[in-house]
Amino acid sequence: MSSKSEILIVGGGVAGLALATRLGKTLGRHGKARITLIDKSFSHVWKPMLHCFAAGTVQNENDRISFMAQASSHNFEFWPGEVVSIDREKREVVLSPLHASDGSKVLDSRTMTYDAIVLSIGSRANDFGTPGVLENCLFIDNLVEANAFNEKFRMEILKSFADNSELDIAIVGGGATGTQLAAELHKSLEIVDPVSLHAFGKAPPKLSITLLQSGARILPAFPESVSMAAQQELERIGVNVRTSARVAAADPTGFTLKDGTHVPATLRVWAAGVKAPEVTKTYGGLSLSRSGQINVKPNLCSVDDDRIFAMGDCSYIVDDPLPATAQVARQQAHHLAQHLPAWLESGKEVPSCIFHNKGAIVALGNYNGWAALPGGRVMGGGMLHGLSARIGHIMLYRQHQIELFGWIRGLASIFADMVETVIRPSVRLD
Ligand SMILES: Cc1cc2nc3c(=O)[nH]c(=O)nc-3n(C[C@H](O)[C@H](O)[C@H](O)COP(=O)(O)OP(=O)(O)OC[C@H]3O[C@@H](n4cnc5c(N)ncnc54)[C@H](O)[C@@H]3O)c2cc1C
Known part of the structure; x- marks a missing residue:
């Protein structure tokens, strides 16, 4: 060549x-x-x-x-x-x-x-041809979509402030994306809570989050113990987790399940498949x-x-x-x-790529996290409140930054992020 x-x-x-x-x-x-x-x-x-x-x-x-x-x-x-x-x-x-x-x-x-x-x-994400999903759901598969969702989320919160109504969000997909999104949205409104008392003179509206998972348990790629613990954690913070809930259609008011139940939702997110x-x-x-x-x-x-x-x-x-x-x-x-x-x-042939499973990590906001390590061991949860697993999740990103920037710029970026967390509000408000 x-x-x-x-x-x-x-x-x-x-x-x-x-x-x-x-x-x-x-x-x-x-x-x-x-x-x-x-x-x-x-x-x-x-x-x-x-x-x-x-x-x-x-x-x-x-x-x-x-x-x-x-x-x-x-x-x-x-x-x-x-x-x-x-x-x-x-x-x-x-x-x-x-x-x-x-x-x-x-x-x-x-x-x-x-x-x-x-x-x-x-x-x-894969809508599997489910009627109404493309027209009525938000996706978070790239930065444009994530930012568009965030704007809609902030505007709906504002509307709920104005008319004292509850904000309903339904997320389809109990994999890592949907599960982590549910926790993160809850965390977001917790942060808005003290802010809103000053900015609007009243507490924020109630947020109702429903996580719909077609299978028998959330986080199916993780050991069953992690699925159970994550579901309990989500329920503890108030997320309504519905397993074996197969979505048949989406419309502008919510989702209809295969069993005919309608789940009302102002914001509908598709994070499955x-x-x-x-x-x-x-x-x-x-x-x-x-x-x-x-x-x-x-x-x-x-x-x-x-x-x-x-x-x-x-x-x-x-x-x-x-x-x-x-x-x-x-x-x-x-x-x-x-x-x-x-x-x-x-012209030397590229050899087979052998995947070395280093485990999987899921972090539920700053509430909890689990790392499923190779060999069936599970870290996080319980007494440590998942701190080690949550740190592991952040470390994946930091490794990626250092790989792309080299050590000096990589570490400088990490430091800059830490400074940002001090000088910026901890949730996006504009
Ligand atoms: C919300 C969310 C949370 C996740 N959390 C985790 C997690 O905790 N742990 C984990 O391991 N994985 C997680 N994942 C999955 C992980 O992000 C993906 O597996 C990973 O990004 C795949 O990398 P990739 O390089 O294949 O594709 P991507 O990182 O998606 O990159 C694809 C790139 O291709 C570009 N592109 C697309 N089409 C074209 C085109 N036709 N021409 C030119 N450019 C194009 C896009 O702009 C993009 O830059 C998560 C995914 C989501 C959406």
């Missing part, structure tokens, strides 16, 4: 930005390959924090990483745009035209060539899983094309599927960062 191979990384999320940064340091810096990251947005956020942005308990100015800044300091290129199709014969990708927020066109549709592509375009973005269907006829993810071999290479790799949530290892988590996405990015250089330089 030529000494200046073109590697396109499509999607700068948990996996894509880690890979671009690492390959920039190895191949890019030594001029051995041209590494280009393409993302439909201009900045990266750590997706496992979106529920905190949605609830306003973390404010995101400091948590966005500019792709351009990261590219310029780490020897890769960045182009904004959505990859809408791949021509595998010509080895070209097509980026859709780029528009400004006022709708005016900034860039025409563009074509870029490649020697290798790594697809890391993430996933979305995982599917790849629809656009994978136009990616050169690559074979896809039932959820639209790109079918890959254990070495993350597409089953159809040796020059196309996929990692993170948008990939599906046909022989041994893995869950859509940040931990999997990061390990896969590290694997490709380690082995793609030899593949490019000498």
Whole structure:
């Protein structure tokens, strides 16, 4: 292969930005390959924090990483745009035209060539075709959606202040996203409570949160003991947890369950299921899983094309599927960062990516948290009030920051965040 191979990384999320940064340091810096990251947005956020942005308990100015800044300091290129199709014969990708927020066109549709592509375009919640969900529910799958939810949440709180009404929120999906969102929303209103007495002269309206889970228990990916403890914790703070509650339809007033019950909700959030973005269907006829993810071999290479790799949530290892988590996405990015250089330089096949399960962590606001460690051990909960598990959850993000920025800037960012918590209100109020 030529000494200046073109590697396109499509999607700068948990996996894509880690890979671009690492390959920039190895191949890019030594001029051995041209590494280009393409993302439909201009900045990266750590997706496992979106529920905190949605609830306003973390404010995101400091948590966005500019792709351009990261590219310029780490020897890769960045182009904004959505990859809408791949021509595998010509080895070209097509980026859709780029528009400004006022709708005016900034860039025409563009074509870029490649020697290798790594697809890391993430996933979305899956409405499973349930009637009324797309029209009547909010999603928190990206920063735009999390911010839109937060604005709606603040406006509904204001309305409830004005007419002394209760605010009903129903969240569909008792996985980590829905469960953590329920706790975070509750925490948010607890913080507003003392503020509101000064700002409006009265206590805030009552918040009613219902968590709807189709399965028999919440957090099905965790040991049963964690599910039970998390449900008890949510119920203790006042969240109404309904298991075996399958949603049949959504409408502007709430959800209708399969058994005919109607759950009223002013704000309706859909946080269930995982599917790849629809656009994978136009990616050169690559074979896809039932959820639209790109079918890959254990070495993350597409089953159809040796020059196309996929990692993170948008990939599906046909022989041994893995869950859509940040931990999997990061390990896969590290694997490709380690082995793609030899593949490019000498054609050495990328070996299988072996996933090392380091456990799973769930944090319910500042109420409690659990880490399910490999080997069935569970940490957190009970006497420690989950502090160690909650710290573990934060550490995942801090590790990611240090990986992207290096130690000095990484630690400086952590310090800046700590300063922010002192100088800003602890919940977003504007
Ligand atoms: C609210 C929430 C909480 C979560 N909590 C946890 C947790 O506690 N622990 C955990 O392990 N996991 C958690 N997850 C899951 C975790 O965030 C994902 O598994 C992880 O982000 C997957 O990384 P990724 O790189 O595959 O995709 P992402 O991080 O989603 O990145 C995808 C990127 O691709 C870009 N993109 C999409 N389509 C295109 C296109 N066509 N062209 C160009 N760019 C495109 C997007 O803009 C984005 O930057 C949570 C998810 C959510 C939504």
